[in-house]
Amino acid sequence: MSKLGIVAIGRNEGDRLQQCLQSVVGRAAQVIYVDSGSTDASVELARSLGVNVVELDLSIPFTAARARNAGLARLLEIAPDLNYVQFVDGDCEVVEGWLEQAQKVLNTQPDVVVVCGRRRERYPEASIYNHLCDLEWDTPIGEAKACGGDAMMRISALQAVGGYNPYLIAGEEPELCVRLRQKGGKILRINAEMTLHDAQMTRFGQWWKRSVRAGYAYAEGSWLHGAPPECHWVKESRSIRLWGLIIPALLLTTAIPTHGFSLLLLAGYPLMAYRAYRFAHRSGRTRIEAWLFGLACALAKFPQAQGQVRFYWGKLFRRPSRLIEYNTSTSKSNKPVIDF
Structure with missing residues (x-):
């Protein structure tokens, strides 16, 4: 338990953030929530659960990579002796037993620097777009080239490559994994349930924007x-x-x-x-x-x-990168909404 810290990131996640934080509070030495300018009650919710909150400076462009770096920095300020960090997006719930399984892999396989498992969509039946997300995340088990936003990482390896590239608006995890592999580290996807994701993607326009972001990445x-x-x-x-x-x-x-x-x-x-x-x-x-x-x-x-x-x-034209967000709404309900 003393070796692991959690970094969750989010913006206007609504009820999804509560599910996320409740799934990790009490299961690690420290839990950090990094907020990227939420206008809902995300910050207050996190603090009410006893989570340490980092509020990013509004004057600097937000990226998930920047948020994760800030969360890790705060984590190590509080507990510098940690060995591992579990990153999780604020719209995801960590599955029971995942943290223990992932730590076991890192404890027993020193060449592995990132371990990830199966991310599933919570409501794949809500829309074809949610279902497509679930299909996309069903990737092969074994050594991989990259991980997604949810993964457990060896902190020493992260520090050796300088963490995430804070300027990337998408594709920051595969880019990080390129540098980790260049240093000799291995990315391992194990046959284990990791997280439940709530995409709330019910419209074609959301799917299109998500695909635009993928092309940019x-x-x-x-x-x-x-x-x-x-x-x-x-x-x-x-x-x-x-x-x-x-x-x-x-x-x-x-x-x-x-x-x-x-x-x-x-x-x-x-x-x-x-x-x-x-x-x-x-x-x-x-x-x-x-x-x-x-x-x-x-x-x-x-x-x-x-x-x-x-x-x-x-x-x-040397224009700065700007976030491409496919879901900017905050849901107050966890029930599926069908809107094709």
């Missing part, structure tokens, strides 16, 4: 670590540009000169969806789930391309 990740041998997200970024930008441009500019033959390029999209479907179905998903996943993978190329353009446009 792919572009920035390849910009930072695209050189060999890492080639971080280079293949993914090329695929996004091909299917989300180049092929649509070719269709628009060559349809008349080729008498419509260029429209045959459209066949590539269902083929792409079918390949993603086969992957998901072989991974144990039902046919309906696999088709949903495949169609979403194909459609997502367009908002992801928008995110890539946004990144390079900002680089070209």
Whole structure:
């Protein structure tokens, strides 16, 4: 117990934050909540539960990476002898038994610097977008290249690489994992339930914005670590540009000169969806789930391309990165809301 600290981050999480903090209070030496300018009662709620609160300076742009760094810094001010930190997003609840299982891995495998498990969507039946989140998080067990926002990390390894990159608005965990692996650390995903996530994503526009953010993250990740041998997200970024930008441009500019033959390029999209479907179905998903996943993978190329353009446009004109938030509302209820 004395080796572990918790850092939760959030902004206007409503009831989700209460579930998050109650799932970890009393289960670690220290619990820190980092608030990024909430306008609800998040700060008061956290303090009422006996949680140490860090309120980020409003004059500096918010990022999840910045919040996690601030939480870790406060954690080590209070308890400098801690070995491990569990990061958790404020819209997630830590599953009973996870903290003990993750600590056991770090205790017995010194080369492992990050351990993560299965994040599940709390209400996958509430909308197809929530269900897509649940499918996305069902990743293979074993050594991995990256983790997500919820993970337990070895503090000494984090300090050795300087923590998270505070300027990244998305994709900060995979970028951190690149640097951790370059130092010889291993990222391990174990077969264990880790967290329950409440996306509250019920509208197509929210899914689109989330995909734009993913495209932005792919572009920035390849910009930072695209050189060999890492080639971080280079293949993914090329695929996004091909299917989300180049092929649509070719269709628009060559349809008349080729008498419509260029429209045959459209066949590539269902083929792409079918390949993603086969992957998901072989991974144990039902046919309906696999088709949903495949169609979403194909459609997502367009908002992801928008995110890539946004990144390079900002680089070209030296504009600062701004958060891309897909869910800015605060829920007062934990019940599913169906809104397709």
